[in-house]
Amino acid sequence: MSAGGAFGGNRGLRPVPPEKGIFPLDHMHECDLEKKAYVTCLKSSGYQSERCRQFSKKYLECRMERDVVFKFKFSAGEFSALGSGWSGIQSKHKS
Amino acid sequence: MIWSRLSRKINLLPSLKNLRAAPFEFSEARGDLQLANFSNRRTLHGYRRLADFNDGKTAHGYRRSLVSQFNLASTSRSFDASSSLIGFRRLYVTQTATERKSNKILIYLTALVFAMVGATYAAVPLYRRFCQATGYGGTVQRRESVEEKIARHAKDGTTTERELVVQFNADVADGMQWKFIPTQREVRVKPGESALAFYMAENCSSAPITGVSTYNVTPMKAAIYFNKIQCFCFEEQRLLPGEQIDMPVFFYIDPEFETDPKMDGINNIILSYTFFKVRDD
Numbered sequence: 001m002s003a004g005g006a007f008g009g010n011r012g013l014r015p016v017p018p019e020k021g022i023f024p025l026d027h028m029h030e031c032d033l034e035k036k037a038y039v040t041c042l043k044s045s046g047y048q049s050e051r052c053r054q055f056s057k058k059y060l061e062c063r064m065e066r067d068v069v070f071k072f073k074f075s076a077g078e079f080s081a082l083g084s085g086w087s088g089i090q091s092k093h094k095s
Numbered sequence: 096m097i098w099s100r101l102s103r104k105i106n107l108l109p110s111l112k113n114l115r116a117a118p119f120e121f122s123e124a125r126g127d128l129q130l131a132n133f134s135n136r137r138t139l140h141g142y143r144r145l146a147d148f149n150d151g152k153t154a155h156g157y158r159r160s161l162v163s164q165f166n167l168a169s170t171s172r173s174f175d176a177s178s179s180l181i182g183f184r185r186l187y188v189t190q191t192a193t194e195r196k197s198n199k200i201l202i203y204l205t206a207l208v209f210a211m212v213g214a215t216y217a218a219v220p221l222y223r224r225f226c227q228a229t230g231y232g233g234t235v236q237r238r239e240s241v242e243e244k245i246a247r248h249a250k251d252g253t254t255t256e257r258e259l260v261v262q263f264n265a266d267v268a269d270g271m272q273w274k275f276i277p278t279q280r281e282v283r284v285k286p287g288e289s290a291l292a293f294y295m296a297e298n299c300s301s302a303p304i305t306g307v308s309t310y311n312v313t314p315m316k317a318a319i320y321f322n323k324i325q326c327f328c329f330e331e332q333r334l335l336p337g338e339q340i341d342m343p344v345f346f347y348i349d350p351e352f353e354t355d356p357k358m359d360g361i362n363n364i365i366l367s368y369t370f371f372k373v374r375d376d
Binding site for chain 2: 049060
Protein backbone atom coordinates (compact mmCIF):
# COMPACT_ATOMS: atom_id res chain seq x y z
CA MET A 1 0.00 0.00 0.00
CA SER A 2 1.30 3.37 -0.84
CA ALA A 3 -0.85 5.08 1.71
CA GLY A 4 0.79 7.01 4.47
CA GLY A 5 2.85 9.68 2.85
CA ALA A 6 2.55 13.25 1.68
CA PHE A 7 0.54 13.53 -1.47
CA GLY A 8 2.77 14.25 -4.40
CA GLY A 9 5.86 13.93 -2.24
CA ASN A 10 7.80 11.07 -0.78
CA ARG A 11 5.34 8.33 -0.27
CA GLY A 12 7.67 5.95 1.45
CA LEU A 13 7.62 2.50 0.02
CA ARG A 14 5.47 -0.34 1.20
CA PRO A 15 5.71 -0.98 4.93
CA VAL A 16 7.53 -4.14 5.86
CA PRO A 17 5.68 -6.73 7.93
CA PRO A 18 6.84 -7.28 11.51
CA GLU A 19 9.72 -9.56 12.29
CA LYS A 20 7.83 -12.25 14.07
CA GLY A 21 4.72 -11.95 12.04
CA ILE A 22 1.22 -11.30 13.13
CA PHE A 23 0.36 -12.16 16.68
CA PRO A 24 -3.06 -13.35 17.70
CA LEU A 25 -5.16 -10.87 19.56
CA ASP A 26 -6.52 -11.32 23.03
CA HIS A 27 -10.17 -11.72 22.16
CA MET A 28 -11.00 -13.38 25.45
CA HIS A 29 -9.59 -10.51 27.48
CA GLU A 30 -7.63 -12.88 29.64
CA CYS A 31 -4.69 -10.60 30.18
CA ASP A 32 -6.62 -7.40 30.66
CA LEU A 33 -5.41 -6.85 34.20
CA GLU A 34 -1.78 -7.04 33.19
CA LYS A 35 -2.40 -4.66 30.38
CA LYS A 36 -4.16 -2.18 32.66
CA ALA A 37 -1.33 -2.40 35.15
CA TYR A 38 1.16 -1.64 32.46
CA VAL A 39 -0.75 1.32 31.14
CA THR A 40 -1.25 2.84 34.57
CA CYS A 41 2.41 2.39 35.29
CA LEU A 42 3.26 4.20 32.09
CA LYS A 43 0.96 7.06 32.90
CA SER A 44 2.31 7.45 36.37
CA SER A 45 5.95 7.22 35.49
CA GLY A 46 5.83 9.80 32.72
CA TYR A 47 5.62 7.20 29.99
CA GLN A 48 9.07 5.84 30.57
CA SER A 49 9.11 2.37 29.14
CA GLU A 50 12.17 1.47 31.15
CA ARG A 51 10.38 1.82 34.45
CA CYS A 52 7.45 -0.30 33.44
CA ARG A 53 9.41 -3.13 32.00
CA GLN A 54 8.27 -5.66 34.58
CA PHE A 55 4.63 -4.96 33.76
CA SER A 56 5.12 -5.53 30.09
CA LYS A 57 7.01 -8.68 30.95
CA LYS A 58 4.04 -9.82 33.01
CA TYR A 59 1.71 -9.11 30.17
CA LEU A 60 3.78 -11.16 27.77
CA GLU A 61 4.01 -14.02 30.20
CA CYS A 62 0.28 -13.96 30.71
CA ARG A 63 -0.28 -14.11 26.98
CA MET A 64 2.15 -16.93 26.54
CA GLU A 65 0.44 -18.95 29.24
CA ARG A 66 -3.03 -18.54 27.85
CA ASP A 67 -2.41 -18.51 24.17
CA VAL A 68 -0.59 -21.41 22.58
CA VAL A 69 -0.07 -19.65 19.29
CA PHE A 70 1.37 -16.60 20.98
CA LYS A 71 3.81 -18.68 22.93
CA PHE A 72 4.85 -20.54 19.84
CA LYS A 73 5.49 -17.39 17.85
CA PHE A 74 7.27 -15.58 20.58
CA SER A 75 9.67 -18.27 21.62
CA ALA A 76 10.37 -19.35 18.08
CA GLY A 77 13.39 -17.10 17.90
CA GLU A 78 16.28 -16.10 20.04
CA PHE A 79 14.95 -13.40 22.25
CA SER A 80 17.54 -13.89 24.91
CA ALA A 81 19.14 -10.53 24.37
CA LEU A 82 15.99 -8.47 23.89
CA GLY A 83 17.31 -5.53 25.86
CA SER A 84 17.77 -5.82 29.57
CA GLY A 85 15.51 -8.10 31.50
CA TRP A 86 13.75 -10.09 28.83
CA SER A 87 15.83 -13.17 29.13
CA GLY A 88 13.66 -14.33 31.99
CA ILE A 89 10.66 -14.92 29.76
CA GLN A 90 12.64 -16.76 27.18
CA SER A 91 14.25 -19.27 29.45
CA LYS A 92 11.10 -19.85 31.41
CA HIS A 93 8.93 -20.65 28.44
CA LYS A 94 11.31 -22.36 26.14
CA SER A 95 10.12 -25.91 26.20
CA MET B 96 9.69 0.68 -47.01
CA ILE B 97 6.63 2.83 -47.52
CA TRP B 98 8.79 5.84 -46.87
CA SER B 99 11.18 5.00 -49.68
CA ARG B 100 8.28 4.37 -52.00
CA LEU B 101 6.72 7.70 -51.13
CA SER B 102 9.96 9.60 -51.51
CA ARG B 103 10.55 8.05 -54.89
CA LYS B 104 7.07 8.92 -56.10
CA ILE B 105 7.44 12.51 -54.96
CA ASN B 106 10.74 12.84 -56.71
CA LEU B 107 9.46 11.39 -59.92
CA LEU B 108 6.24 13.38 -60.13
CA PRO B 109 7.58 16.58 -61.77
CA SER B 110 9.76 14.56 -64.09
CA LEU B 111 6.83 12.42 -65.12
CA LYS B 112 4.95 15.56 -66.09
CA ASN B 113 7.79 16.53 -68.42
CA LEU B 114 7.71 13.08 -69.90
CA ARG B 115 4.20 13.51 -71.18
CA ALA B 116 5.23 16.55 -73.20
CA ALA B 117 8.15 14.82 -74.92
CA PRO B 118 7.96 11.09 -74.38
CA PHE B 119 11.03 9.74 -76.12
CA GLU B 120 13.33 12.71 -76.16
CA PHE B 121 16.71 11.64 -75.11
CA SER B 122 18.56 14.62 -73.58
CA GLU B 123 21.84 14.82 -71.76
CA ALA B 124 20.22 15.97 -68.54
CA ARG B 125 20.33 13.38 -65.78
CA GLY B 126 16.74 13.87 -64.85
CA ASP B 127 15.49 13.15 -68.32
CA LEU B 128 17.66 10.12 -68.60
CA GLN B 129 15.93 8.72 -65.66
CA LEU B 130 12.55 9.52 -67.16
CA ALA B 131 13.24 7.97 -70.46
CA ASN B 132 14.39 4.80 -68.85
CA PHE B 133 11.45 4.75 -66.60
CA SER B 134 9.00 5.05 -69.41
CA ASN B 135 10.79 2.32 -71.29
CA ARG B 136 10.53 0.03 -68.36
CA ARG B 137 6.87 0.65 -68.10
CA THR B 138 6.06 0.06 -71.69
CA LEU B 139 8.21 -3.04 -71.81
CA HIS B 140 7.16 -4.77 -68.71
CA GLY B 141 3.99 -3.15 -67.61
CA TYR B 142 3.02 -1.83 -64.23
CA ARG B 143 3.40 -5.14 -62.56
CA ARG B 144 7.15 -4.81 -62.82
CA LEU B 145 6.99 -1.43 -61.21
CA ALA B 146 5.25 -3.02 -58.31
CA ASP B 147 8.07 -5.55 -58.09
CA PHE B 148 10.58 -2.77 -57.78
CA ASN B 149 8.75 -1.19 -54.99
CA ASP B 150 8.69 -4.44 -53.11
CA GLY B 151 12.47 -4.57 -53.06
CA LYS B 152 13.51 -4.90 -49.44
CA THR B 153 16.63 -2.81 -49.37
CA ALA B 154 17.70 0.24 -51.25
CA HIS B 155 20.65 -1.73 -52.48
CA GLY B 156 18.36 -4.51 -53.67
CA TYR B 157 16.27 -1.96 -55.41
CA ARG B 158 19.27 -0.60 -57.11
CA ARG B 159 20.33 -4.03 -58.17
CA SER B 160 16.93 -4.95 -59.57
CA LEU B 161 16.72 -1.62 -61.29
CA VAL B 162 20.05 -2.14 -62.94
CA SER B 163 19.05 -5.58 -64.16
CA GLN B 164 15.80 -4.18 -65.54
CA PHE B 165 17.81 -1.58 -67.17
CA ASN B 166 19.98 -4.00 -68.92
CA LEU B 167 16.95 -5.52 -70.58
CA ALA B 168 15.46 -2.16 -71.45
CA SER B 169 18.63 -0.77 -72.94
CA THR B 170 19.46 -3.83 -75.03
CA SER B 171 15.99 -4.16 -76.50
CA ARG B 172 15.81 -0.49 -77.37
CA SER B 173 19.43 -0.36 -78.45
CA PHE B 174 20.33 2.63 -76.27
CA ASP B 175 23.83 3.33 -75.33
CA ALA B 176 23.84 0.76 -72.54
CA SER B 177 26.83 1.90 -70.57
CA SER B 178 26.02 5.61 -70.56
CA SER B 179 22.38 5.11 -69.69
CA LEU B 180 23.27 2.62 -66.99
CA ILE B 181 25.88 4.87 -65.44
CA GLY B 182 23.66 7.90 -65.61
CA PHE B 183 20.74 6.05 -64.18
CA ARG B 184 22.76 4.39 -61.50
CA ARG B 185 24.38 7.63 -60.42
CA LEU B 186 21.06 9.39 -60.20
CA TYR B 187 19.61 6.59 -58.14
CA VAL B 188 22.69 6.43 -55.93
CA THR B 189 22.09 9.95 -54.67
CA GLN B 190 18.46 9.24 -54.14
CA THR B 191 18.97 6.06 -52.21
CA ALA B 192 21.74 7.64 -50.17
CA THR B 193 19.31 10.17 -48.75
CA GLU B 194 16.71 7.47 -48.49
CA ARG B 195 19.11 5.29 -46.60
CA LYS B 196 19.98 8.13 -44.30
CA SER B 197 16.36 8.79 -43.54
CA ASN B 198 15.74 5.10 -43.05
CA LYS B 199 18.61 4.94 -40.61
CA ILE B 200 17.20 7.85 -38.69
CA LEU B 201 13.82 6.18 -38.64
CA ILE B 202 15.33 3.00 -37.26
CA TYR B 203 17.23 4.90 -34.57
CA LEU B 204 14.15 6.76 -33.47
CA THR B 205 12.04 3.62 -33.33
CA ALA B 206 14.73 1.89 -31.31
CA LEU B 207 14.79 4.88 -28.98
CA VAL B 208 11.05 4.65 -28.44
CA PHE B 209 11.30 0.97 -27.56
CA ALA B 210 14.24 1.63 -25.29
CA MET B 211 12.27 4.25 -23.40
CA VAL B 212 9.29 1.98 -22.96
CA GLY B 213 11.56 -0.81 -21.76
CA ALA B 214 13.27 1.54 -19.32
CA THR B 215 9.88 2.50 -17.91
CA TYR B 216 9.08 -1.12 -17.16
CA ALA B 217 12.51 -1.79 -15.75
CA ALA B 218 12.32 1.24 -13.49
CA VAL B 219 9.87 -0.34 -11.07
CA PRO B 220 12.00 -3.18 -9.68
CA LEU B 221 15.15 -1.09 -9.96
CA TYR B 222 13.67 1.68 -7.87
CA ARG B 223 12.46 -0.75 -5.29
CA ARG B 224 15.93 -2.23 -4.95
CA PHE B 225 17.48 1.20 -4.74
CA CYS B 226 15.10 2.19 -1.96
CA GLN B 227 15.78 -0.95 0.01
CA ALA B 228 19.49 -0.41 -0.24
CA THR B 229 19.45 3.22 0.82
CA GLY B 230 16.32 3.37 2.95
CA TYR B 231 15.16 6.32 0.92
CA GLY B 232 11.63 7.45 1.62
CA GLY B 233 11.11 5.48 4.80
CA THR B 234 11.67 1.97 3.58
CA VAL B 235 12.58 -0.29 6.43
CA GLN B 236 15.77 -2.09 5.53
CA ARG B 237 16.05 -5.80 5.96
CA ARG B 238 19.68 -6.57 6.24
CA GLU B 239 19.68 -8.54 9.44
CA SER B 240 16.86 -9.72 11.58
CA VAL B 241 16.02 -8.06 14.86
CA GLU B 242 17.27 -10.95 16.93
CA GLU B 243 20.66 -10.88 15.29
CA LYS B 244 20.82 -7.16 15.80
CA ILE B 245 19.88 -7.44 19.44
CA ALA B 246 22.37 -10.21 20.00
CA ARG B 247 25.10 -8.21 18.37
CA HIS B 248 24.42 -5.12 20.44
CA ALA B 249 24.25 -7.10 23.63
CA LYS B 250 27.57 -8.61 22.82
CA ASP B 251 29.13 -5.26 22.02
CA GLY B 252 27.67 -3.77 25.14
CA THR B 253 26.46 -0.66 23.41
CA THR B 254 24.90 1.82 25.75
CA THR B 255 22.52 4.45 24.59
CA GLU B 256 21.77 7.78 26.13
CA ARG B 257 19.37 9.63 23.93
CA GLU B 258 15.80 9.30 24.92
CA LEU B 259 13.30 9.25 22.14
CA VAL B 260 9.64 9.97 22.36
CA VAL B 261 7.52 7.62 20.32
CA GLN B 262 4.06 8.99 19.77
CA PHE B 263 1.11 7.01 18.58
CA ASN B 264 -1.53 7.90 16.11
CA ALA B 265 -4.58 5.94 15.09
CA ASP B 266 -6.84 6.46 12.11
CA VAL B 267 -9.83 4.76 10.67
CA ALA B 268 -10.88 4.81 7.05
CA ASP B 269 -13.96 6.72 6.04
CA GLY B 270 -17.21 4.98 6.60
CA MET B 271 -15.82 2.45 9.02
CA GLN B 272 -17.66 2.34 12.30
CA TRP B 273 -14.77 1.52 14.54
CA LYS B 274 -13.38 3.51 17.34
CA PHE B 275 -9.66 3.13 17.14
CA ILE B 276 -7.40 4.96 19.57
CA PRO B 277 -3.99 4.41 21.12
CA THR B 278 -4.16 3.48 24.77
CA GLN B 279 -1.19 5.66 25.62
CA ARG B 280 -0.28 8.81 23.79
CA GLU B 281 3.45 8.31 23.87
CA VAL B 282 6.23 6.17 25.16
CA ARG B 283 9.71 7.36 26.07
CA VAL B 284 12.24 4.84 25.07
CA LYS B 285 15.97 4.66 24.46
CA PRO B 286 17.34 3.08 21.30
CA GLY B 287 18.19 -0.52 21.96
CA GLU B 288 15.30 -1.07 24.33
CA SER B 289 12.19 -2.85 23.29
CA ALA B 290 8.89 -1.37 24.27
CA LEU B 291 5.28 -2.44 24.35
CA ALA B 292 2.38 -0.25 23.33
CA PHE B 293 -1.35 -0.79 23.05
CA TYR B 294 -4.10 0.31 20.75
CA MET B 295 -7.73 -0.09 21.49
CA ALA B 296 -10.35 -0.81 18.85
CA GLU B 297 -14.06 -1.01 19.34
CA ASN B 298 -16.77 -1.96 16.91
CA CYS B 299 -19.50 0.60 17.37
CA SER B 300 -21.89 -0.79 14.80
CA SER B 301 -24.39 -3.63 14.99
CA ALA B 302 -22.75 -5.90 12.46
CA PRO B 303 -19.40 -7.70 12.54
CA ILE B 304 -16.77 -5.74 10.70
CA THR B 305 -13.46 -7.03 9.42
CA GLY B 306 -10.64 -4.57 9.13
CA VAL B 307 -7.05 -4.62 8.04
CA SER B 308 -4.44 -2.13 9.11
CA THR B 309 -1.29 -0.65 7.79
CA TYR B 310 1.25 1.54 9.49
CA ASN B 311 3.67 4.30 8.78
CA VAL B 312 6.60 5.76 10.66
CA THR B 313 7.43 9.45 10.53
CA PRO B 314 9.93 11.01 10.01
CA MET B 315 10.63 8.89 6.98
CA LYS B 316 14.35 8.65 7.40
CA ALA B 317 14.03 7.26 10.89
CA ALA B 318 11.94 4.39 9.60
CA ILE B 319 14.99 2.30 8.83
CA TYR B 320 15.80 2.12 12.53
CA PHE B 321 12.30 1.32 13.66
CA ASN B 322 11.85 -2.42 13.95
CA LYS B 323 8.56 -3.96 14.80
CA ILE B 324 8.80 -7.27 16.49
CA GLN B 325 5.13 -7.92 16.80
CA CYS B 326 2.05 -6.08 15.72
CA PHE B 327 -1.43 -6.55 14.46
CA CYS B 328 -1.04 -5.07 11.01
CA PHE B 329 -1.59 -6.69 7.62
CA GLU B 330 -3.93 -9.29 8.97
CA GLU B 331 -7.67 -9.13 8.91
CA GLN B 332 -9.11 -8.55 12.32
CA ARG B 333 -12.73 -9.31 12.83
CA LEU B 334 -14.69 -7.60 15.53
CA LEU B 335 -18.14 -8.62 16.58
CA PRO B 336 -20.69 -5.87 17.18
CA GLY B 337 -19.89 -4.00 20.34
CA GLU B 338 -16.64 -5.86 20.88
CA GLN B 339 -13.66 -4.02 22.24
CA ILE B 340 -10.15 -5.33 21.90
CA ASP B 341 -6.62 -4.35 22.83
CA MET B 342 -3.98 -4.61 20.19
CA PRO B 343 -0.37 -4.74 21.27
CA VAL B 344 2.63 -3.51 19.35
CA PHE B 345 6.06 -4.63 20.36
CA PHE B 346 8.87 -2.63 18.83
CA TYR B 347 12.53 -1.92 19.10
CA ILE B 348 14.67 1.00 17.93
CA ASP B 349 18.08 0.18 16.61
CA PRO B 350 20.96 1.57 18.70
CA GLU B 351 22.65 2.57 15.48
CA PHE B 352 20.17 5.42 15.50
CA GLU B 353 22.45 7.28 17.88
CA THR B 354 25.52 7.09 15.74
CA ASP B 355 23.84 8.21 12.55
CA PRO B 356 24.53 11.92 11.93
CA LYS B 357 21.38 12.27 9.86
CA MET B 358 19.29 11.50 12.92
CA ASP B 359 20.74 14.30 15.00
CA GLY B 360 17.69 16.50 15.17
CA ILE B 361 15.18 13.71 15.51
CA ASN B 362 13.80 13.13 18.97
CA ASN B 363 10.23 12.37 18.07
CA ILE B 364 9.01 9.40 16.17
CA ILE B 365 5.39 8.99 15.28
CA LEU B 366 3.95 5.56 14.64
CA SER B 367 0.68 5.84 12.82
CA TYR B 368 -1.80 3.05 12.17
CA THR B 369 -4.74 3.18 9.84
CA PHE B 370 -7.55 0.67 9.68
CA PHE B 371 -9.34 -0.10 6.47
CA LYS B 372 -12.47 -2.06 5.96
CA VAL B 373 -12.33 -5.33 4.16
CA ARG B 374 -14.83 -5.73 1.33
CA ASP B 375 -16.44 -9.04 2.16
CA ASP B 376 -18.59 -8.69 5.21
